[in-house]
Amino acid sequence: MTETISVVLPVFNEEAGIKTTIDTLEKFVSKQPEHYELIFVDDGSKDRSVEIINAEVKLHDNIKIVEFSRNFGHQIAITAGLQYTSGDAVVVMDADLQDPPEVIPRMIEKWHQGYDIVYGKREKRDGETIFKKFTAAMFYRTFQKLATINMPLDTGDFRLMNRKVVNQMQRLHEHDPFVRGQVTWIGFKQTSVEYHRHERIAGETKYPLSKMIKLSLDGITSFSMKPLQLVNLFSGLPLLGGLIYLIYLIATGGFTAMTTGITLLLFSLGLIFLSLGIFGSYLGRVLDQVNNRPRFIVRNTVGFDERASSIHHLETRQQVTR
Structure with a gap:
């Protein structure tokens, strides 16, 4: 045949x-x-x-x-x-x-x-x-x-x-x-x-x-769910980065409340928006499915x-x- x-x-x-x-x-x-x-x-x-x-x-x-x-x-x-x-x-x-x-x-x-x-x-x-x-x-x-x-x-x-x-x-x-x-x-x-x-x-x-x-x-x-798992890692980076930068400012004598605050704010906002983007990619796929x-x-x-x-x-x- x-x-x-x-x-x-x-x-x-x-x-x-x-x-x-x-x-x-x-x-x-x-x-x-x-x-x-x-x-x-x-x-x-x-x-x-x-x-x-x-x-x-x-x-x-x-x-x-x-x-x-x-x-x-x-x-x-x-x-x-x-x-x-x-x-x-x-x-x-x-x-x-x-x-x-x-x-x-x-x-x-x-x-x-x-x-x-x-x-x-x-x-x-x-x-x-x-x-x-x-x-x-x-x-x-x-x-x-x-x-x-x-x-x-x-x-x-x-x-x-x-x-x-x-x-x-x-x-x-x-x-x-x-x-x-x-x-x-x-x-x-x-x-x-x-x-x-x-x-x-x-x-x-x-x-x-x-x-x-x-x-x-x-x-x-x-x-893959690993990008979502990375969000948990991102959440700890601002704290770690802020601590390292604080030690650096103290060691170099450049410590001021303004420089520290601005640096940590920008760093934190960047990670937040990155995390939201990752969540959004997954939520978008869920929305497509539930729209039926x-x-x-x-x-x-x-x-x-x-x-x-x-x-x-x-x-x-x-x-x-x-």
Whole structure:
């Protein structure tokens, strides 16, 4: 029996390169022994991305598209795409061909060897600035120190998951999901394949610094309580700092009530605001959950049968019944 591989591709303003991506993927899958379905999840694109994909849906019966009502975010797009898959295994990859499809057969080989999750480990990254590479490396290593899970270094969302893993992923209902962390958290038998990440085929990155910072904060606050624990440490620092500074002023003869008061006040205020910021990050996640809103809204689906085209109602039902 021929296996079916579902490929989930989040899309956001990829007009410049989406046609090339589709042509490349169709050429690739035509040579594979498995049957492939390509599920594009449009995350509220403002360009012609949806128009181009819809034109390709008419030409290829294995291409499908899920259109969001607005931009909900890359991680949400992946989460939504998983709900629409029907394959024996699911591959998540970006729609800009930075993740080369030629790696997929190696992932499938590992899956056939008994692994439930096979993630791509980047051994080289083209087309990225030194700053981007440095901050990415720092995030993964900081995350490993803080988090309660052992997420592999230098891995993104490019990975293969078998059906039982995908089914478990659909049971998670975080409003700001950190998908690669979730995949690590659920466990199962995991391994990696190394690959060379290419430069974007066209257009600009959809992950500027602001989105990278948000993704990092979502990851850390989802899987670590250590920042909250650090607040307890912060509470003792003003007292310790004030004591050291008081001893210094006495020793140097510069002690006055004004200098001491101003220094301690500024130091204390800085720590208070830092602590409030950390608390706010966690409380914000709690607020998102208790609001009980659906994580995404689907405007339209094309290429699915009636059963799959009604899946987006599941999100609302799950929010109401939980």
